[in-house]
Structure formats: C-alpha cells, structure tokens
Amino acid sequence: MRALEILFNERGKVVLPLLDPDKVIGQPHYYEDVIRKIEPWSTAFLVGGSTGFSQLETETTVKLIKNNTNNKKVIIFPGSPCQVAPSADAILFMSLLNSTNRRYLIDSQVEGAILVRRYGLEAIPTAYIIVGEGGTAGWVGDAKPIPFNKPEILVAYSLAARYMGFKVIYLEAGSGAKNHIPFESISMVRKAVGDDVLIVVGGGIRSPEVAIKMIENGADGIVIGTILEREPERAIEIARSVRK
Ligand code: 1GP
Secondary structure (H helix, E strand, O other), X not given: OOHHHHHHHOOOOEEEEEEOHHHHOOOHHHHHHHHHHHHHHOOOEEEXXXXXXXXXXXXXXXXXXXXXXXXXXXXXXXXXXXXOOOOOOEEEEEEEOOEOOHHXXXXXXXXXXXXXXXXXXXXXXXXXXXXXXXXXXXXXXXXXXXXXXXXXXXXXXXHHHHHOOOOEEEEEOOOOOOOOOOHHHHHHHHHHHOOOOEEEEEOXXXXXXXXXXXXXXXXXXXXXXXXXXXXXXXXXXXXXXXXX
C-alpha cells in the first residue's frame, strides 16, 4: 500500500515519530531502542531536520528504522534536497508556503525531483505552513510565520493549499516550540478545507491531553520529535492516547 493511502486510512489517529539524522547518528543504539518502543504506536516514521543536511546520514537513519521495525513506511521530511535518501519509501514533497525565499517554495523541489524519480520514492504533495515562533525550520526556511492570533491568515493559506491540490497540510509551530498550534486554529482550518485534505500538526506537542485535543479539533495526525528524543516514555504515552 502507498504511504499516502496508509495516512488516509488512519486519519484521526496518525502518529508520525520524527527522527533527525543529525541527532540519531551520534547515538544509534539509543535510537534503536526508541524506534522499537514507539513502533507499535506509530503510523509511519518521518526522517528529516533543518540542519546538518547529508544524504549519507539520512540514509543511515532510514536504514536504522527499517532494520528495527516491521514494515513501517519511512517518509523523508526534507530540510534540503540532500536529504532525499534512496532507501526511504516516500517523501513529503513540500513547499513552505509562507517562505519569503523561492528556494523553499520551488527551487529545492526542482533540484530534489530528479532524485525522487531516480530512487522511485512516493511523493506526497504537502503544504508546509509555519505558525507562531516557527523554531529552526522557520528561521532556516525564511518564513514569515503566521501569528497565533491571526488564524484567518492560516485559513487563507490552507485554502490556497487545497485549491493548489496539496494532499497534506502540515501545520508547524517549530520543533521544540513553547506553544503548539492553537486548537481553534486547527478547527478553523478543518472547517475551511473540508475532508479532502489531511491535516498534520507538529511542534511543541508534549502531552497526551494536547494531542487528543488536536485530533478532536480536526487534526488527522500529529508529529512528535523533541519529546521522543528527550522523554521516549512520554512520547509513547502521547502516541498511545492518539491510537486508542
Ligand atoms: C518539527 O513538527 C516537528 O518539525 C516536531 O516538533 O520537535 O516539537 O515535537 P517537536
């Protein structure tokens, strides 16, 4: 089954643990254990990061996941075309819609497209939208982050994403963000875009309560990165609460 189909089949309980090659590479044994523990509660794995771009390290991380899981899809969440890795199953083929830099809107995609075809990766058309602080992704991606208190701007971007044919809308508050995407914003985006598009939310998710409320407000799934690195047991709790 294709990765996008799996995501749609699991909508409302999609859990995407995110592994950053830049961190995994330094302590592979620690992450092997983390991967094995979170696997039963995950839909698929994301691999990517905003710094230390390297195909070699991304590929090593993809393989580490493949070797420690049972048939879970590994999806690249690229910070750069250098993270297009041949052993992955799919890639969030993203445009950072609120970037002020055409590199993140289209140029990197043009560079990466050749590799995506060469390696036979499934491209998942994804609108990436940065809200609030935006973290490293916002800074590196030259984003003009949408203020938390301006959900109507987020709705306009999300509608544009839908009309442009994106299949996934990724609402990003930034890795390790103090504040996650507000519940009301998620609910407004869901009402605006209807059910044709998957809504994935990430950045600053640190508790089961928050994750569940995001789903109740219309998110199809969540991405967990920082909490998985720092407190894997807590990450598992979050994942379980969404999968119930
Ligand atoms: C970052 O949305 C992801 O791109 C995950 O965020 O690291 O805060 O979980 P966290």
